[in-house]
Amino acid sequence: MSNQFRELLKKVGSGTHTGKDLTRQEAEMATLMMLQQQATPAQIGAFMIAHRIKRPTPEELAGMLDAYEKLGTKLTLAQTNTKLPVVFGNPYDGRSRTVPLMPITALILATVGIPVILHGGDCMPTKYGISLIEIWRNLGVDFAGLSISQTTNLLEKTGIGFIYLPQHFPEANTLVPYRDQIGKRPPFATAELIWSPLIGNYHLVSGFVHPPTEERFQATFKLKGINHYTTVKGLEGSCDLARSRTGIIGLGQPDGSFERLHLHPRDYDLDGTDLSLESTPQLIEQLQAVIAGKNCELMPSAILNGGFYLWRFGICSDLTTSFTEAESILTQGKVADKLNQLQSQITTNTSVTLSEIV
Template sequence: MSQIFREFLKKVGSGRHTSKDLSRVEAQSALEMMLQQEATPAQIGAFLIAHRIKRPTGIELAGFLDAYEHLGPALPAVSASSPVIVFSVPYDGRSRTAPVLPVTALILAASGCPVLLHGGDRMPTKYGVPLVDLWQGLGVDWSHRSLAQIHQVLSKYGLGFIYLPEQFPLAQGMVEFRDQVGKRPPLATTELLWQPYLGEHHLIAGFVHPPTENMMREALALRGTDHFTTIKGLEGSCDLPRDRKAILGLNHPSSEQTWQRLILSARDYDLGGPEIPYTSTKTLLEQLHAVLNGQTCELMPAVLWNAGFYLWHVGISSSLNDGLQAAENLLTNGTAKQTLTQVQAFLADL
């Protein structure tokens, strides 16, 4: 099998002028051989760095996603009045700005819009704070859960989390290679497009560089994914910035114009300002708890800006202003925190 992989490596690793792109089938085969470690460690490392230098194509990303679909987990569909929102963020976490996605997810779930997240532990190359650590700090432990249990929580309370080491050990096995390579491989872009869910869904994926967005759009089109949103978010996440304009791409099959560009400014809604820095997980968790208790703190504007936007974006609120007000109400009246308490109790019983 390593001899077959050698041919893939020769194509992507022949240099800037002579390297060739993989076909979709070849990309799927290459990633499956790496995930199952049928390729040798030397080949895997060489491929990851060579593919980064070459730069992936949308076709190759589609093949990588085919491999994730073939070998990875997927939750069955749940009964819901709206598509499940799948938030995809960089697995190597955040190291400069404070993430607010857990509270955004709780507000959406409390409003009847189910949310599915996925990720692992601290990961190269950034080794930033991962979402699973924040959930644990909020009293929700997504580790050591079966897919059936995650499906139960998603069905009952509209919240779920696919924990990579537990649910997709083959992908977790690539972490050591990523650490030794020392650079974020194109595999990280695949994770931004992965949606481990079998029902109707709305994928929301963050990105940093415009060429990445173009590759993402091509890959999703090839895969038949027609309901997605791209966010030029903080550190490539789905969190909207407040100190600059938020740039979004909207792809919805039911709209007259399938692809639309949306640009928003938090300053237009009196929520602009400098981004809240991430200093430590302890400090961040104190801020998240304060927000969930409805207390005024420096993180509150970022939470309202994000949660309010998403309430409007997914159709729960009729306008962005209504979404901002609804987000504030769900925090001050304790509804979002109640959802957190219910999920805590349910997982504890399991």
């Protein structure tokens, strides 16, 4: 048992009247001790549920991110890249109610030269929804098993990279079973939404559900010196905008200011129903139809999301133009070409690995 960790646990687990918040340095220390298994399983589980009840402060979230940055695998991009890369933070426990659009959005952005970094693991508690890695695998792109050098190479050549927890950050992956055992998302699930595994400058996009979470994000960004960010009240806490409701979006500006955007899909004839997630085979069929540029039920959602991010990242000067551009990219086969490039490059990376083993 770690006596040092026990003292940190006592601070967050002593209840409403005597409990105290951790400092940023203490939160980093506690996170490092859990990631490195210096704390016992009983201590780790107790910390997670106590901190879930207390709720993490921005200082504590910043400390958790400091620990993630010390131990987590990091990607780099060549200095010759002219467009600011984008890191998307989606809930690791996936989607269970609505169709995910992130792979389509990533392909659209990569098509216009914006590097996209995604991160996550396998099917995970507490939602046990379909994960991003599984969706990509069903689209013929298996990021699992790639070394960090191969992932970097893929990012450089195709514009899309994926940090896969079991492969690239096994310390964090060892904490996944606790999520099932405590039956709740731990504070790390919040930190994951605002974690970047990329070295250098980037634009961070984070999904959220509840307004207090977004407020914590903003305060944490200030502590971390992050000005390029976007917060999205998305479908199931993801970065996907809904067609069925007004999009509530936060726009962090380079000068440190913050602007609120309310995006009404009906203003652009893109409102409608958000498709339900019925099964994996049906989901993949729907995504493949969009990638093929077909006029299908999911196409307006793809245009809404792709167009918004094209505008947000400066590809188009206004939203009307950006939605038109997103539709053109899809219907002209450019997204399909990008997916083919990803599939081909994944095959090349795998072949190189096998030849090196032989």
